[in-house]
Amino acid sequence: GQNIDQPTEMTATEGAIVQINCTYQTSGFNGLFWYQQHAGEAPTFLSYNVLDGLEEKGRFSSFLSRSKGYSYLLLKELQMKDSASYLCAVKRSPGTGFQKLVFGTGTRLLVSP
Amino acid sequence: DAGVTQSPTHLIKTRGQQVTLRCSPKSGHDTVSWYQQALGQGPQFIFQYYEEEERQRGNFPDRFSGHQFPNYSSELNVNALLLGDSALYLCASSPTPGQMMGTEAFFGQGTRLTVV
Numbered sequence: 001g002q003n004i005d006q007p008t009e010m011t012a013t014e015g016a017i018v019q020i021n022c023t024y025q026t027s028g029f030n031g032l033f034w035y036q037q038h039a040g041e042a043p044t045f046l047s048y049n050v051l052d053g054l055e056e057k058g059r060f061s062s063f064l065s066r067s068k069g070y071s072y073l074l075l076k077e078l079q080m081k082d083s084a085s086y087l088c089a090v091k092r093s094p095g096t097g098f099q100k101l102v103f104g105t106g107t108r109l110l111v112s113p
Numbered sequence: 114d115a116g117v118t119q120s121p122t123h124l125i126k127t128r129g130q131q132v133t134l135r136c137s138p139k140s141g142h143d144t145v146s147w148y149q150q151a152l153g154q155g156p157q158f159i160f161q162y163y164e165e166e167e168r169q170r171g172n173f174p175d176r177f178s179g180h181q182f183p184n185y186s187s188e189l190n191v192n193a194l195l196l197g198d199s200a201l202y203l204c205a206s207s208p209t210p211g212q213m214m215g216t217e218a219f220f221g222q223g224t225r226l227t228v229v
Contacts (some may be wrong), residue, residue, distance in 0.1 A: 002157075025176065035220075040225070041222065041223075042200075042203060042220040042221060042222045042223050043156070043203070043220050044220070045219075087155050087156070091153075098144075098161060098163065098168045098169050098170055099207075100146060100157065100158045100161060100171075101146075101148075101156075101205070101218060103148075103155030103156045103157070104155050105153075105154050105155045106153075106154070106155050
């Protein structure tokens with residue numbers, strides 16, 4: 001089977017740092033994505049990890065440990081506009097050559113002044 | 114360069130009716146995937162089309178069907194609508210499978226379907 005877990009909701013203060021964790025159990029793992037989704041809008045790409053380690057992109061960083069089935073998204077210098085849902089998604093390749101994304105339920109982040 | 118476009122943006126249907134949603138992929142992409150996102154949940158994979166054939170399917174009943182056209186655009190059809198089909202339907206496009214393994218899927222803005 002496949003299971004992706006992330007916290008339902010988190011709160012943080014403007015200017016702070018927040019870490020959103022994601023654990024997964026899935027076969028055919030072929031990479032992990034983080035997406036940001038504002039209410040009523042489409043998910044937008046934040047980061048992609050396929051190898052272990054940290055990927056940094058501006059205020060956002062993402063980490064992956066394949067042996068532990070674990071990833072986190074780190075957001076620094078939080079801004080009010082970062083209030084959104086953050087989706088962890090595993091790219092699965094079941095061996096057919098085709099891939100699909102399996103999403104967690106998302107973490108709703110509320111940034112307060 | 115237009116990204117993924119979906120139509121309509123909003124739709125209200127009655128239980129038992131049928132609905133067709135449309136998607137045009139990003140330029141250069143030929144694989145289209147459809148996802149259903151219920152309120153407060155993550156997107157759930159419905160199916161994926163490549164070369165006008167359904168290549169993968171998620172755990173959705175046969176009431177959900179699709180089609181891909183030669184220009185790579187796609188339709189999602191849902192028959193015998195239920196109240197539980199109310200959701201945001203997202204279309205995602207990606208390059209030919211296997212060519213750009215690391216590329217993220219690009220999502221359209223979605224179609225908000227309300228079944229009453």
